[in-house]
Structures are given as C-alpha cells and as structure tokens.
Amino acid sequence: MARQERAIRTRNALVESAAVLFDRDGYExxxxxxISARAGVSSGALHFHFPSKAALADAVVAAAGDRLLRITREREALPLQTLIDASHELVQGLGSDAVLRAGFALSAAPERTRTDRDLRRRWREWVEGIVVRSERAGLLAPDVTAGDVAAAVVAVAAGHEALGHQDPRWLExxxxxxxxAFLLPRVVGAARVGLFVAAGDRERVPGGDQEPVPAELPQAELPS
Known part of the structure; x- marks a missing residue:
C-alpha cells in the first residue's frame, strides 16, 4: 500500500510539474x-509513469477535466445561481490553477495530445444545459432565449480566459x-434580480468569503 501511495504521489507531482511548465514555457x-527535475523525480520514474510528453499532456488534460467536473457539480441552488457560482469558480480556477489552465489550452490543440477531450466544448455544453433548466424553471424573462444567455456566458468566460493571459486581474x-450584475436584470427581469448573487454564493465558491455583491452593482473601473 505504501508503494502504491508513493506511486500516486509521484504521478501527481509529475502532472503538476508538467502543467506548470506547459503553461509557463509552452508545450514545445x-x-x-x-519536468522531472521540477517534480523532484528521476527520469526513470517519469518514463515509468509516462512514456512520452504526449502521455503527460493527456494526463494534464484528464486532471483538468476532473477539476471541471467538480466546478460543474450539482449544487443546492437555483439553476441560474449554479451557473453564476460555476462561472466564478472556473474563471478563478483559470487564474490560480496551472493544471486547469494548461488542460484547457492543451485540449484545444489535439495535435499535442492523444485525447479527444475538449474542455471548452464540455463547458459550453454544460452551460447550455443549465440555462435550458433555468428556462424550464421559469427563471428567464419572457423575451429572453436560453441560447442567447448561454452564448453570452460562454463568450464572456472565454474572453476572461484570453484577457487573463495578459492581465491576471481579469481572472479575479x-x-x-x-x-x-449587468446581465441579470435583462435575463431574469427586475422582479427576480434579488433571487441571485452576482458575486457567486460565498459559501460555495472558493475565495467567496467576502460579502456577496447584489445584482445592482455600481459601475467600477475595469482592468486596463
């Protein structure tokens, strides 16, 4: 059992090391x-777990996929609040978690891995599903379509990811x-805005220990 636990720790250390270096320096x-030196692992141990760099990249994508599954987990909240919470968790994770960040980048470049996991597609499909649930629950304004809401959320998350490469404040x-705060009044109508917390549920979103921010948020300066 001790040997198996050491093997798991070694493998995890290699995946974390690879993610950091893929993210910082680029896959090529x-x-x-x-990677082995940063993980404190011998080259022989690395090749025991991963026969190639592509195999390591596969493992990074798989680990990022596990993180995405946790982000999109079921929560005890209205479907739209679940989406708000998950979007915060994803964007902050892209800022703080090299495995998630590298996994998203690698999954968009299938020539670098042997996996067909497209994490951005998985996120988009989950968003589309949760918005449809919100629509069926009667949470969307009558003149708002689920497709329009999902497209806006997916586009903004992608934008934050892209902008975060240049300015990490976009991932805060x-x-x-x-x-x-800008979108909710349009999506749910003024009468329902109070049902939702634009800053995410502070009890469920990592880093959410500050006071929740209501949808009627005053304007503030964006990162430049």
Missing amino acids: VASLAT RAPLTRFW
Whole structure:
C-alpha cells in the first residue's frame, strides 16, 4: 500500500510539474528532463509513469477535466445561481490553477495530445444545459432565449480566459461580478434580480468569503 501511495504521489507531482511548465514555457519548449527535475523525480520514474510528453499532456488534460467536473457539480441552488457560482469558480480556477489552465489550452490543440477531450466544448455544453433548466424553471424573462444567455456566458468566460493571459486581474472575482450584475436584470427581469448573487454564493465558491455583491452593482473601473 505504501508503494502504491508513493506511486500516486509521484504521478501527481509529475502532472503538476508538467502543467506548470506547459503553461509557463509552452508545450514545445518544456522538456521531460525539466519536468522531472521540477517534480523532484528521476527520469526513470517519469518514463515509468509516462512514456512520452504526449502521455503527460493527456494526463494534464484528464486532471483538468476532473477539476471541471467538480466546478460543474450539482449544487443546492437555483439553476441560474449554479451557473453564476460555476462561472466564478472556473474563471478563478483559470487564474490560480496551472493544471486547469494548461488542460484547457492543451485540449484545444489535439495535435499535442492523444485525447479527444475538449474542455471548452464540455463547458459550453454544460452551460447550455443549465440555462435550458433555468428556462424550464421559469427563471428567464419572457423575451429572453436560453441560447442567447448561454452564448453570452460562454463568450464572456472565454474572453476572461484570453484577457487573463495578459492581465491576471481579469481572472479575479470583480470583473465577472460586474458582468453578472449587468446581465441579470435583462435575463431574469427586475422582479427576480434579488433571487441571485452576482458575486457567486460565498459559501460555495472558493475565495467567496467576502460579502456577496447584489445584482445592482455600481459601475467600477475595469482592468486596463
């Protein structure tokens, strides 16, 4: 059992190391020797777990996929609040978690891996499903379609991910909170805005220990 636990720790250390270096230096530049050295693992141990860099990339994508599954888990909340919470968790995760960040990037470049997991597609499909649930629950305004809401949310999350490469403040809570504060009155109508917390449920979203921000949020300066 101790040997198995060591093997798991070694494998996890290699995946974390690979994710950090893929994210920082790029897949092509990161070498197996650098990955093993950063993980404190011998080259022989690396090749025991992963016969190639592509196999390591597969493992990073798989680990990121597990994180995405946790982000899109069922929650005890209205479907639209679940979407708000998950969007915050995803965007903040892209800012703080190299595995999630590298996994998203690698899954969009199938020539670098042997996996067919497209994490952005999985996120889009989940968003589309949760918005349809919100529509069926009568949470959307009569003149709002589920497709329009899903498209806006997916586009904004992708935008935050892209902008975050240049300015990490886009991967913090405040910019996404402003988006939801702007969108919610249009999506659910003024009468239902009070049902939702634009900043995400502070009891369920990591980093959400500050006071919740209502949808009627005053304007604030965006990252430049």
